[in-house]
Amino acid sequence: MSKRAVPEINAGxxxxxxxxxxxxxxxxxxxxxxxxxxxxxxxxxxxxxxxIDVKDRNVLKILVNSHDLLLIDGxxxxxRMLKDKVKDFMALxxxxxSYPEIKPxxxxxxxxxxxxxxGVISLKNDRGTSYGMYIQVQNELARAFNEMKxxxxxxxxxxxxxQLVDDKKIKTINKLVPVPISEAEPxxxxxx
Amino acid sequence: xxxxxxxxxxxxxxINTSSLPDIIFMLLFFFMVTTTMRETSPKVKTKVPExxxxxxxxxxxxxxxxxxxxxxxxxxxxxxxxxxxxDQFATVKDISEFIARERQARNEADRNKITTSLKVDQSTKxxxxxxxxxxxxxxxxxxxxxxxxxxxxxx
Numbered sequence: 036m037s038k039r040a041v042p043e044i045n046a047g048x049x050x051x052x053x054x055x056x057x058x059x060x061x062x063x064x065x066x067x068x069x070x071x072x073x074x075x076x077x078x079x080x081x082x083x084x085x086x087i088d089v090k091d092r093n094v095l096k097i098l099v100n101s102h103d104l105l106l107i108d109g110x111x112x113x114x115r116m117l118k119d120k121v122k123d124f125m126a127l128x129x130x131x132x133s134y135p136e137i138k139p140x141x142x143x144x145x146x147x148x149x150x151x152x153x154g155v156i157s158l159k160n161d162r163g164t165s166y167g168m169y170i171q172v173q174n175e176l177a178r179a180f181n182e183m184k185x186x187x188x189x190x191x192x193x194x195x196x197x198q199l200v201d202d203k204k205i206k207t208i209n210k211l212v213p214v215p216i217s218e219a220e221p222x223x224x225x226x227x
Numbered sequence: 228x229x230x231x232x233x234x235x236x237x238x239x240x241x242i243n244t245s246s247l248p249d250i251i252f253m254l255l256f257f258f259m260v261t262t263t264m265r266e267t268s269p270k271v272k273t274k275v276p277e278x279x280x281x282x283x284x285x286x287x288x289x290x291x292x293x294x295x296x297x298x299x300x301x302x303x304x305x306x307x308x309x310x311x312x313x314d315q316f317a318t319v320k321d322i323s324e325f326i327a328r329e330r331q332a333r334n335e336a337d338r339n340k341i342t343t344s345l346k347v348d349q350s351t352k353x354x355x356x357x358x359x360x361x362x363x364x365x366x367x368x369x370x371x372x373x374x375x376x377x378x379x380x381x382x
Contacts, residue, residue: 052248070376071372071373073342073370074371077369160357161353162354162357163352166347170276170278220357
């Protein structure tokens with residue numbers, strides 16, 4: 036066999052080409068995944084729609100003024116106590132007049148009626164409220180409801196809400212623990 | 228040993244770099260797979276607030292971003308928070324058009340799955356954010372995300 040020398044391809048510049056590509060991708064790309072609090076806005080209102088009357092005892096009013104101060108149901112409050120207030124408010128108190136009413140709700144997945152609270156959280160902020168404060172409040176509200184979902188899930192299925200895999204179970208919990216947060220259009224409530 | 232010594236006339240042998248491209252390619256593929264294209268360059272500063280109850284946005288292709296914050300170039304644009312859509316400054320009135328454009332760019336099946344992510348600087352006042360939200364409601368872009376970073380993680 037004649038050993039004819041095949042001329043070797045010079046691969047020295049291969050690295051340079053790869054480097055060029057690498058640097059291009061390094062520069063043009065971002066690594067971070069966007070995270071945040073996911074919310075649904077209410078659909079746009081028609082002008083002729085009347086305001087729905089909600090009984091006073093069914094509403095937990097949260098006001099944030101332009102100095103980022105909090106008013107929870109008429110009392111000066113702190114963001115740190117918001118979560119417990121909300122949890123307490125949304126818990127079922129059948130015989131207590133100062134807590135929201137309860138109503139039976141038919142849950143398809145369970146095939147029976149379950150009592151749920153009629154409570155609504157009303158959040159109102161000033162135009163001068165800082166966005167950081169607003170997110171803190173939203174975060175505390177989300178925390179309260181997530182904890183309630185967790186409790187419910189632990190009580191019913193023995194696992195945390197975040198570890199539920201069954202779509203039906205997740206739906207059931209979501210129906211049992213609704214997130215009734217209503218946001219009023221902001222106005223200049225002032226900050227005295 | 229003599230076999231190796233035979234043809235070593237030079238003092239130092241060249242380092243074999245033939246595997247260098249492979250290493251670089253490996254790095255390259257890593258970055259290609261883990262990253263997505265940067266779409267816009269920010270014109271406003273958006274240091275988003277911290278939160279604990281945050282979720283990851285699942286599909287990046289179904290997210291459109293609205294940036295609100297103080298302009299990076301203070302001398303030219305001042306200190307007040309501005310809205311940035313795509314690559315330029317915008318006003319509240321431009322939002323409905325922006326949403327329509329974002330919808331146009333997606334598949335018909337995906338159009339109602341678009342999430343609007345609000346990347347808002349934490350020092351921004353709620354007035355402008357509320358205006359944006361009202362505008363989003365009017366254009367029925369109801370799925371929104373308040374962009375926030377995990378508490379304790381600097382970014």
